[in-house]
Amino acid sequence: MPVTDQAFVTLCTNDIYSQGALVLGKSLRNHETSRKLVVMITSQVSGRMRAVLGKVFDEVLEVDILDSADLVRLSLLKRPELGVTFTKIQCWTLTQYTKCVYMDADTIPLRNIDELFDREEFSAAPDSGWPDCFNSGVFVFRPSLDTFRRLLQYAEDNGSFDGGDQGLLNSFFSNWATADISKHLPFIYNLSISSVYTYIPAFKQFGSEAKVVHFIGTPKPWNCKYNPQSKWVVEEEALNGEQHQLFLVHWWETYISDILPLLTEQEEFDGTDKHQFGRIELQMKSENPSSDCSKEAQPDNPGHSVSSQPSSSSGQPPLDDSLQGQDLLPSQLSPQPVTEDSFHMAHLSKSVSELSIQEAEEALKMEEERRKWEEGHIDYMGKYSFDNIQKKLDRFLQ
Numbered sequence: 001m002p003v004t005d006q007a008f009v010t011l012c013t014n015d016i017y018s019q020g021a022l023v024l025g026k027s028l029r030n031h032e033t034s035r036k037l038v039v040m041i042t043s044q045v046s047g048r049m050r051a052v053l054g055k056v057f058d059e060v061l062e063v064d065i066l067d068s069a070d071l072v073r074l075s076l077l078k079r080p081e082l083g084v085t086f087t088k089i090q091c092w093t094l095t096q097y098t099k100c101v102y103m104d105a106d107t108i109p110l111r112n113i114d115e116l117f118d119r120e121e122f123s124a125a126p127d128s129g130w131p132d133c134f135n136s137g138v139f140v141f142r143p144s145l146d147t148f149r150r151l152l153q154y155a156e157d158n159g160s161f162d163g164g165d166q167g168l169l170n171s172f173f174s175n176w177a178t179a180d181i182s183k184h185l186p187f188i189y190n191l192s193i194s195s196v197y198t199y200i201p202a203f204k205q206f207g208s209e210a211k212v213v214h215f216i217g218t219p220k221p222w223n224c225k226y227n228p229q230s231k232w233v234v235e236e237e238a239l240n241g242e243q244h245q246l247f248l249v250h251w252w253e254t255y256i257s258d259i260l261p262l263l264t265e266q267e268e269f270d271g272t273d274k275h276q277f278g279r280i281e282l283q284m285k286s287e288n289p290s291s292d293c294s295k296e297a298q299p300d301n302p303g304h305s306v307s308s309q310p311s312s313s314s315g316q317p318p319l320d321d322s323l324q325g326q327d328l329l330p331s332q333l334s335p336q337p338v339t340e341d342s343f344h345m346a347h348l349s350k351s352v353s354e355l356s357i358q359e360a361e362e363a364l365k366m367e368e369e370r371r372k373w374e375e376g377h378i379d380y381m382g383k384y385s386f387d388n389i390q391k392k393l394d395r396f397l398q
């Protein structure tokens, strides 16, 4: 039975974090939540993205940006961008709901987690960096304008010890660590990806029970490059543990099978760049997987069955023994129609077999421009105006 006065709530202040929110929202739906889904956005989220968010979430609500602007403390975290996470506390204004579960846009549920609504405010899981603090990526709360006002006042008077919402909320709900054990969510409801490395035996023992994975810190899944043929994520930093890979692969597979089609649909509806995402997938399928990245990412434990090879005939992504049988990796690449447009992809100078969201979009923009140029639709008033060409020539001839 749907429960209409309770909701999962997330936040995205730009189109990049929106990709995470979409994967989160769709995953909650895939696991058949009975609760409403709400996403708080700010003014920078584009119209196109708002429309796509509206396909996944019951409510897309614009809120004001609140920024701690505390660069000194945020620099200690090495995350100067996290001041905007103060925006999160506006979730307490959602008084159309009696109880909510807030989840960061960089979390992904692996199964149904509606039982979290049995908990009371303020419930959260320990932070893996300092377990007497909770992590503010997943928490149970009761919307209340009074609490919201008190939080704002607290922020104004005391700031946040880490410059982000987590420091603020930990100081505000300061008895969390000692007062009531029922408000300590088990760690499996907010499994920080970093703990996979810091306590490997515990992960081996309990990891298969994980319910929510949190891609805390950097890089986020959407900043990694994904090779859909080898089903492997290439990371800049050498963080490639096999379990970490499994979760990143799961995020990307959900993105490709459940979110890209929604984005494509929206492009078609807007009448812009038909089939652009479809074309990326086609091209990826016809390319050889990057053997380098598979090699880099070889798991160091031969006892486990994670494969870095191209997917088997069953098309199943690699599964760790301990996670076999869980409803963990359900999605597959959705087949796209072969369109005339797909041939244009061959002209892209950069291989898109390893895909990053930004790169893919940039490559597509260049491709579109080239095509327009070839078709004689040249932007003589803008980019290719005489003035701009003159400036380029001047720079070249300097």
Ligand SMILES: O=c1ccn([C@@H]2O[C@H](COP(=O)(O)OP(=O)(O)O[C@H]3O[C@H](CO)[C@@H](O)[C@H](O)[C@H]3O)[C@@H](O)[C@H]2O)c(=O)[nH]1
Pocket (backbone or CB within 6 Å): 010, 011, 012, 013, 014, 017, 081, 082, 084, 085, 088, 103, 104, 105, 106, 107, 135, 136, 137, 138, 162, 163, 164, 165, 166, 167, 215, 216, 217, 218
């Ligand atoms: O530019 C941004 C940055 C963050 N967010 C939202 O805020 C959340 C928190 O930011 P995130 O980058 O996920 O932070 P973490 O790496 O998870 O770092 C920790 O520190 C943050 C600041 O205190 C807390 O918000 C997190 O819950 C905590 O896990 C994101 O998931 C988004 O929902 C945006 O929408 N836009």
Ligand SMILES: [Mn+2]
Pocket (backbone or CB within 6 Å): 104, 105, 106, 107, 137, 214, 215, 216, 217
């Ligand atoms: Mn987070």
